Amino acid sequence: MDAIPSYLDRAHLGPWEVFLEQVDRVAPHLGDLGYWIETLKHPKRILIVDIPVKMDDGSIRHFEGYRVHHNTSRGPGKGGVRYHQDVTLSEVMALAGWMTIKNAVIGLPFGGAKGGVRVDPRTLTRGELERLTRRYTSEIGVLIGPDKDIPAPDVNTNEQIMAWMMDTYSINQGRTVMGVVTGKPVSLGGSLGRREATGRGVFIVGRSAACKLGLDLAGARVAIQGYGNVGATAARCFAATGAKIVALQDVTGSIHAGDGIDLDALQRWLDGGGALGRFPGATAIANEDFWTVEADILVPAALEGQIDRHNARDIKARLVLEGANGPTTPEADDILTSRGVTLVPDVLTNAGGVTVSYFEWVQDFSSFFWTEQEINERLERILSEAFESVWKAAQEHRVTLRTAAYLLACRRVLEARQLRGIYP
Ligand SMILES: NC(=O)C1=CN([C@@H]2O[C@H](COP(=O)(O)OP(=O)(O)OC[C@H]3O[C@@H](n4cnc5c(N)ncnc54)[C@H](O)[C@@H]3O)[C@@H](O)[C@H]2O)C=CC1
Numbered sequence: 001m002d003a004i005p006s007y008l009d010r011a012h013l014g015p016w017e018v019f020l021e022q023v024d025r026v027a028p029h030l031g032d033l034g035y036w037i038e039t040l041k042h043p044k045r046i047l048i049v050d051i052p053v054k055m056d057d058g059s060i061r062h063f064e065g066y067r068v069h070h071n072t073s074r075g076p077g078k079g080g081v082r083y084h085q086d087v088t089l090s091e092v093m094a095l096a097g098w099m100t101i102k103n104a105v106i107g108l109p110f111g112g113a114k115g116g117v118r119v120d121p122r123t124l125t126r127g128e129l130e131r132l133t134r135r136y137t138s139e140i141g142v143l144i145g146p147d148k149d150i151p152a153p154d155v156n157t158n159e160q161i162m163a164w165m166m167d168t169y170s171i172n173q174g175r176t177v178m179g180v181v182t183g184k185p186v187s188l189g190g191s192l193g194r195r196e197a198t199g200r201g202v203f204i205v206g207r208s209a210a211c212k213l214g215l216d217l218a219g220a221r222v223a224i225q226g227y228g229n230v231g232a233t234a235a236r237c238f239a240a241t242g243a244k245i246v247a248l249q250d251v252t253g254s255i256h257a258g259d260g261i262d263l264d265a266l267q268r269w270l271d272g273g274g275a276l277g278r279f280p281g282a283t284a285i286a287n288e289d290f291w292t293v294e295a296d297i298l299v300p301a302a303l304e305g306q307i308d309r310h311n312a313r314d315i316k317a318r319l320v321l322e323g324a325n326g327p328t329t330p331e332a333d334d335i336l337t338s339r340g341v342t343l344v345p346d347v348l349t350n351a352g353g354v355t356v357s358y359f360e361w362v363q364d365f366s367s368f369f370w371t372e373q374e375i376n377e378r379l380e381r382i383l384s385e386a387f388e389s390v391w392k393a394a395q396e397h398r399v400t401l402r403t404a405a406y407l408l409a410c411r412r413v414l415e416a417r418q419l420r421g422i423y424p
């Protein structure tokens, strides 16, 4: 059976093909459940929407948006919304697939979904961004809902955008529906700790992995690509344990400081409108040199496909923590494995965000809100247990941590699929 739907432009299949390859790698380990594996290779439903937006100058621009439900065997769809000029359907399909695996590996009662709009939000005014968000929300309104599919933030989306999405959905329903999105402002039914949850999770999982490798975090050298929600929080968590953030990269460039970058000084620079790539407290380096800096831990926390066959051989770190979704190509996975580099996959490393989104969803349903300490303790326990299970499965089956995570997740998804059966 052809796993790639024929209506897609084959030139744009990169991320989805990566997801398919990752699923194929786990298939031999699934035993009888392998009978159901094709279900993971076919997104359940895909919605492509046209988003007309009246711009401030009076003109109308049309943007293309997507919402994909990859699999809902274990519960409603769950996954973020990305605004980026390079968003493609293939990418959103892959991101939705990774959400299916991530939610299952953590044991959250969700399926996998994701959304995106092909737009560079930096080119929009606040009013244009709000109108785009509201129209996109209305257009995907047929798919979303607190018991159907619950969006959340991803690249270039934030609490304000979630507030507009919640408000638009509520207007269309004629009642306030807090639980339709997570990652909202705390004053609108958001959860304490959600903003930091993904980066905090990267740190929690990274600390467990470092412990297995006998790598002391105090003094460890950490390089991070992406200094947004995930990368900046992870940097702060690592620095708080005494690790040194020796290199950072974002869209404005790459910087290096062997003794560690002063994150407070960097924040003051960014708050004052400075670009990370021009931070005077560190040395600017070429973007390609970022990958070869002397570091113990490397955290890709930007976009897909960043670690590939061109740079995987030169990476110096012993531990790669995938803060981003899909940052490593399968070929690079193999190169890193052959070089003895331990890679903790995205579906585990960055699962802190969706875990606290789950807490937010539960809190919204019960209208009873937890303290930040309760949130962080539960996050810590859930991620640490998930890490141990994946580590154990990797040892037992002699596979990489990625394949081990897929093994646990695919078993859960396919068992649910098998029990539900095919109807009619
Ligand atoms: N926000 C969340 O809760 C979650 C995010 N993720 C993943 O983490 C990654 C980052 O997401 P966020 O931090 O939320 O996004 P963000 O929009 O807050 O930050 C993205 C960062 O990546 C940088 N970046 C973008 N393109 C780049 C490029 N070509 N080269 C170098 N740097 C680049 C940006 O400059 C920015 O610093 C994405 O892969 C996202 O899917 C995963 C789980 C949850």
Ligand SMILES: O=C(O)CCC(=O)C(=O)O
Pocket (backbone or CB within 6 Å): 078, 079, 080, 081, 102, 150, 151, 152, 153, 154, 182, 183, 325, 350, 351, 353, 354, 355, 357
């Ligand atoms: O918080 C969520 O629901 C999903 C976050 C997300 O998009 C991701 O984990 O990639």
